[in-house]
Amino acid sequence: MSEFDVIVIGGGSTGTAVARDCAMRGFQTLLLERGDIASATVGTCAGMISSGLKYMDEPEIVDMCSDEVVHLNRIARHLIMKNPILTPMLKMSDLSTGGNFAEEYSKRAKEREVPPVLFLTPEDSIKIEPKLNPEIIASMYFEEFFIDPFRFCLLQALDAARNDAIIRTYCEVTDILTDENGVTGVEFYNRLEGKIETENAKIIVNAAGPWVPRIAGLAEATAEIRPNKGAHVIFDRRIVNVGIIARALDGRMIYLFPHENTSLLGTTALDTWEDPDILVASQDEIEYLIKSMEWVVPSLREARIIRTMEGVRPLIADWKKPEGEVTRGYEILDHDAEGVEGLISFTGGKLVMCRHMAEAATDLVAEKLGTNTECKTHLRPLPGNEDDIDILSLSKEYKVSQHALERMRARRGTEMQKVLKLLNENPSWRTTVCTCEPVIEAEVRYAIQEEFPQTLDDLRRRLRLGTGPCQATFCTYKAAAIMADEMDLSGTQFQLEVLDYLAERWKGKRPPLRDVSISQEEVLQGAYACVGNLDHEEIDYRKKPWEEVR
Numbered sequence: 001m002s003e004f005d006v007i008v009i010g011g012g013s014t015g016t017a018v019a020r021d022c023a024m025r026g027f028q029t030l031l032l033e034r035g036d037i038a039s040a041t042v043g044t045c046a047g048m049i050s051s052g053l054k055y056m057d058e059p060e061i062v063d064m065c066s067d068e069v070v071h072l073n074r075i076a077r078h079l080i081m082k083n084p085i086l087t088p089m090l091k092m093s094d095l096s097t098g099g100n101f102a103e104e105y106s107k108r109a110k111e112r113e114v115p116p117v118l119f120l121t122p123e124d125s126i127k128i129e130p131k132l133n134p135e136i137i138a139s140m141y142f143e144e145f146f147i148d149p150f151r152f153c154l155l156q157a158l159d160a161a162r163n164d165a166i167i168r169t170y171c172e173v174t175d176i177l178t179d180e181n182g183v184t185g186v187e188f189y190n191r192l193e194g195k196i197e198t199e200n201a202k203i204i205v206n207a208a209g210p211w212v213p214r215i216a217g218l219a220e221a222t223a224e225i226r227p228n229k230g231a232h233v234i235f236d237r238r239i240v241n242v243g244i245i246a247r248a249l250d251g252r253m254i255y256l257f258p259h260e261n262t263s264l265l266g267t268t269a270l271d272t273w274e275d276p277d278i279l280v281a282s283q284d285e286i287e288y289l290i291k292s293m294e295w296v297v298p299s300l301r302e303a304r305i306i307r308t309m310e311g312v313r314p315l316i317a318d319w320k321k322p323e324g325e326v327t328r329g330y331e332i333l334d335h336d337a338e339g340v341e342g343l344i345s346f347t348g349g350k351l352v353m354c355r356h357m358a359e360a361a362t363d364l365v366a367e368k369l370g371t372n373t374e375c376k377t378h379l380r381p382l383p384g385n386e387d388d389i390d391i392l393s394l395s396k397e398y399k400v401s402q403h404a405l406e407r408m409r410a411r412r413g414t415e416m417q418k419v420l421k422l423l424n425e426n427p428s429w430r431t432t433v434c435t436c437e438p439v440i441e442a443e444v445r446y447a448i449q450e451e452f453p454q455t456l457d458d459l460r461r462r463l464r465l466g467t468g469p470c471q472a473t474f475c476t477y478k479a480a481a482i483m484a485d486e487m488d489l490s491g492t493q494f495q496l497e498v499l500d501y502l503a504e505r506w507k508g509k510r511p512p513l514r515d516v517s518i519s520q521e522e523v524l525q526g527a528y529a530c531v532g533n534l535d536h537e538e539i540d541y542r543k544k545p546w547e548e549v550r
């Protein structure tokens with residue numbers, strides 16, 4: 001057994017950023033994630049890499065977020081979308097708050113390469129977004145950036161691996177090993193092979209999001225958070241041309257953002273003591289969001305909801321105040337102070353600041369290891385961000401539609417050429433597997449070969465497979481067949497993949513199920529249970545190794 005310099009626990013935005021920074025500074029790094037990369041909180045977020053202006057009374061956070069937007073636009077440009085945003089105003093008092101925001105926002109707008117805030121008349125606002133309530137008295141126009149959280153975390157993990165880190169998914173840390181000098185390593189359950197393993201390290205970084213307190217507790221250390229539930233409602237298409245930010249029924253700010261080829265309505269923010277693993281959006285949350293946004297987009301209720309998405313923000317444990325007043329900054333806990341030498345935990349933070357969080361933690365790791373190293377994560381591009389891509393000529397050369405290639409570029413930038421080269425040997429891999437996104441067979445095969453997915457749900461995170469209007473009705477069989485071929489799955493494993501994936505999709509579809517979604521669900525269940533014969537009793541549900549052991 002080798003000894004690592006650092007073991008990072010958690011493969012969300014924070015953990016993958018730490019692994020990348022540690023590996024780039026030359027530390028022997030191992031990242032352990034109990035599920036897939038980005039399979040928890042970060043995968044439920046809106047992906048907004050905002051200038052931090054929601055937190056205007058915390059100027060250091062506004063500065064940090066503004067800097068991070070600039071860095072992310074340098075290193076991950078291909079994963080970033082710029083969204084215009086309108087904040088419609090329904091009464092005069094909204095104008096004064098808007099004025100303060102406009103002044104702060106505009107200060108650093110040039111650096112972020114966005115125009116300063118504009119105030120628009122109702123007529124101009126409705127020209128930009130015809131679905132707005134005609135009774136608005138004005139609106140504020142500004143621009144913010146959004147990133148694909150799944151690809152961002154995956155690319156951080158892949159970049160860490162290219163710098164010699166070892167990334168292991170489906171490895172759940174079950175104990176932190178210590179001796180009289182502090183931490184010595186971890187024990188973990190390898191869910192793929194169904195066995196307990198241990199690895200040694202000098203430093204352990206606990207980046208387990210809402211599970212940070214549980215991980216710290218394994219070493220008898222303390223890390224408290226204020227767990228805060230957030231839910232989104234997802235619509236089947238881009239129902240607005242621009243993002244809308246508005247006051248909710250209770251005065252909080254909520255948003256409706258076009259996101260990839262869907263729209264996100266969010267978010268709630270509730271103190272929660274529910275298990276983050278079994279969280280669902282409640283009917284109250286769904287209705288609160290719709291009723292609140294209906295004031296400014298009156299036709300919203302007619303749009304088709306495809307699912308909800310919910311997660312727990314691991315906020316800093318600041319109590320006895322409304323959650324909205326809790327800082328969105330982060331803290332790094334050095335557990336040396338309580339006698340657990342070598343254990344570092346995060347509380348708080350956001351996706352947009354994950355690189356900054358990682359830099360601060362890696363500086364501490366370097367200090368503990370007694371080395372003097374420099375952070376380069378804000379300078380070096382993530383894989384695929386090295387150059388521009390000429391979609392038109394690639395479309396002509398490889399005979400793949402420009403639309404499919406645009407979507408592929410948004411996932412992989414220059415590395416899409418590696419996918420397209422597969423077509424030279426395998427021309428039939430042009431077939432479209434997921435028509436909503438769209439995704440072609442070559443990309444599914446490439447992702448399986450190069451991006452270590454273990455399940456169809458992991459492929460969803462790599463490719464946005466099954467996330468569109470049909471919610472996996474038409475792509476699941478095709479993708480499972482490709483996976484069976486690439487990974488040499490047995491017939492039973494193939495069936496289990498399909499069933500597991502559909503069950504996972506069902507979790508988010510169930511809370512808002514109504515109207516036409518019910519008919520669509522019937523088509524899906526009919527297709528898989530009846531035509532696909534997947535509801536027969538003989539399937540051995542215990543064929544996966546971890547089920548046999550537990």
Ligand SMILES: Cc1cc2nc3c(=O)[nH]c(=O)nc-3n(C[C@H](O)[C@H](O)[C@H](O)COP(=O)(O)OP(=O)(O)OC[C@H]3O[C@@H](n4cnc5c(N)ncnc54)[C@H](O)[C@@H]3O)c2cc1C
Pocket residue numbers: 009010011012013014015032033034035036037038039040041042043044045046047048049050171172173174207208209210211215228229230231232266267310311312313314348349350351352353
């Ligand atoms: C609804 C919502 C909307 C949000 N919107 C935004 C936004 O627009 N912009 C923004 O900047 N931020 C946003 N945030 C905040 C942001 O998503 C989180 O702060 C951030 O993603 C947390 O990332 P993380 O890596 O710390 O946690 P996670 O993503 O939860 O990662 C922790 C990982 O640790 C793993 N883990 C847990 N226990 C173990 C174990 N025993 N062994 C191994 N691995 C383990 C988990 O499986 C998980 O993958 C939002 C949050 C929510 C809930």
